[in-house]
Amino acid sequence: MNFLTKKSPLDRYIADVKSYLPAKNRADIVEELRVNLAEKLANRAEDSGVEVSEESEIELLSEFGHPLRLAAQYQGEERSLVGPTLYPFYRMSVLVSLVISTCVMLSISLAEIFFRVELGDVSSPWMFVNTYIYIIGVITAGYVLTERLMERHNYLDSWEPNAMEQPDNALASAWGALVACIAAITWLVILNLLSIEHSLETLLGQNQNPIYTLVFWMKIETVILIPQYFYLVFNQTWSRNRLQLRIGSELILSLGCVVILFNNAGSLGLNYPDVPQSLASAFYYVLWGMIIATTLSAISYWRKLRLLEISD
Amino acid sequence: MSEKLEAMRLELRRGILILAVLNALKQEQYGYSLRKALQAVDIDIEEGTLYPLVRRLESYGLLDSRWSSEEGRKRRYYQTSPKGIETLLALQTDWQQLNKSLAKISEANK
Numbered sequence: 001m002n003f004l005t006k007k008s009p010l011d012r013y014i015a016d017v018k019s020y021l022p023a024k025n026r027a028d029i030v031e032e033l034r035v036n037l038a039e040k041l042a043n044r045a046e047d048s049g050v051e052v053s054e055e056s057e058i059e060l061l062s063e064f065g066h067p068l069r070l071a072a073q074y075q076g077e078e079r080s081l082v083g084p085t086l087y088p089f090y091r092m093s094v095l096v097s098l099v100i101s102t103c104v105m106l107s108i109s110l111a112e113i114f115f116r117v118e119l120g121d122v123s124s125p126w127m128f129v130n131t132y133i134y135i136i137g138v139i140t141a142g143y144v145l146t147e148r149l150m151e152r153h154n155y156l157d158s159w160e161p162n163a164m165e166q167p168d169n170a171l172a173s174a175w176g177a178l179v180a181c182i183a184a185i186t187w188l189v190i191l192n193l194l195s196i197e198h199s200l201e202t203l204l205g206q207n208q209n210p211i212y213t214l215v216f217w218m219k220i221e222t223v224i225l226i227p228q229y230f231y232l233v234f235n236q237t238w239s240r241n242r243l244q245l246r247i248g249s250e251l252i253l254s255l256g257c258v259v260i261l262f263n264n265a266g267s268l269g270l271n272y273p274d275v276p277q278s279l280a281s282a283f284y285y286v287l288w289g290m291i292i293a294t295t296l297s298a299i300s301y302w303r304k305l306r307l308l309e310i311s312d
Numbered sequence: 313m314s315e316k317l318e319a320m321r322l323e324l325r326r327g328i329l330i331l332a333v334l335n336a337l338k339q340e341q342y343g344y345s346l347r348k349a350l351q352a353v354d355i356d357i358e359e360g361t362l363y364p365l366v367r368r369l370e371s372y373g374l375l376d377s378r379w380s381s382e383e384g385r386k387r388r389y390y391q392t393s394p395k396g397i398e399t400l401l402a403l404q405t406d407w408q409q410l411n412k413s414l415a416k417i418s419e420a421n422k
Binding site for chain 2: 025029031032033035036039040043063064065069070073074076
């Protein structure tokens with residue numbers, strides 16, 4: 001057979017199905033499929049008195065459906081990257097991250113237009129596309145890993161009814177809130193030890209010092225948190241507004257990390273030449289870790305909010 | 313609604329098909345003859361669904377199979393294995409129980 005030999009629809013169909021099958025048992029499955037199809041064609045021809053033709057092959061193949069669908073039937077159990085259990089969280093994480101990154105990129109673009117801030121190549125139109133692909137890829141990988149770990153450790157099977165959250169009494173005590181309040185104030189004092197310029201440039205990461213930008217965003221988050229903790233000392237129940245504020249404060253820090261990641265994360269080594277290159281590179285992972293942690297925290301508060309709304 | 317109904321029909325039939333195939337294959341058959349045997353008792357199943365299903369049941373150890381060349385035709389024959397018979401009996405018991413329960417619900421809500 002040479003390259004110009006025309007293959008019958010049946011041969012092309014079988015070759016197509018074969019290309020979609022896993023290596024294990026592939027030859028056997030294809031052989032059986034060929035035998036079954038040929039026999040059915042022959043029987044049809046015998047019944048109708050019309051010889052097997054290209055048309056009769058096409059008619060039969062249309063009954064079998066797309067080769068990809070047939071091959072999928074042989075694969076057995078349905079598979080997906082993120083299953084229905086985690087899908088609502090996955091969808092929300094992607095949506096929130098896309099909204100945050102869009103806000104950041106729009107802020108950067110607006111800063112460039114209105115404040116004449118020099119941003120280099122970060123404001124190119126491809127920044128949006130690249131960022132979306134990157135974010136979706138990282139979140140998908142995270143959820144795929146989480147789902148596989150949950151399966152491996154039978155997380156959902158080891159569930160206990162006692163572990164369910166109380167939507168209206170999620171905080172331990174007034175003392176807990178007081179400790180949290182003191183800790184937040186102390187944290188703010190510590191952050192203030194580092195004298196930074198509270199400017200738009202610092203906030204948007206245009207100051208060539210990512211640590212200053214990170215501190216600025218942390219201060220904003222802490223300032224939002226302190227009144228919340230203070231209020232919780234006197235009233236330990238969650239209200240809808242407080243949960244929304246909490247989600248907002250988590251997302252603010254996440255937003256700050258994204259800003260740094262996009263703008264001045266790479267200039268850490270310039271400001272601190274004594275810092276080894278490996279540590280400067282690790283800063284990227286720290287930022288990603290903070291983004292993931294704050295997003296997960298926001299999701300957990302969103303979950304509380306949903307429980308609260310449902311129980312109302 | 314017809315699409316939803318079709319999807320529900322498919323879902324309903326999916327589990328029953330296993331019962332039907334395990335039952336039909338108590339006697340050795342090859343793919344095409346199995347389909348004819350099922351059609352003869354008004355179970356019309358697409359071959360694109362039946363052949364992969366048979367393969368899956370075989371991979372679970374519920375069917376035994378062998379290649380054979382009889383009358384000059386090469387065919388792959390399947391038969392319900394001892395493990396398959398055991399599974400079939402268990403599934404049939406469940407099925408009968410479900411049928412009884414459905415009848416009771418239907419009777420109670422007439």
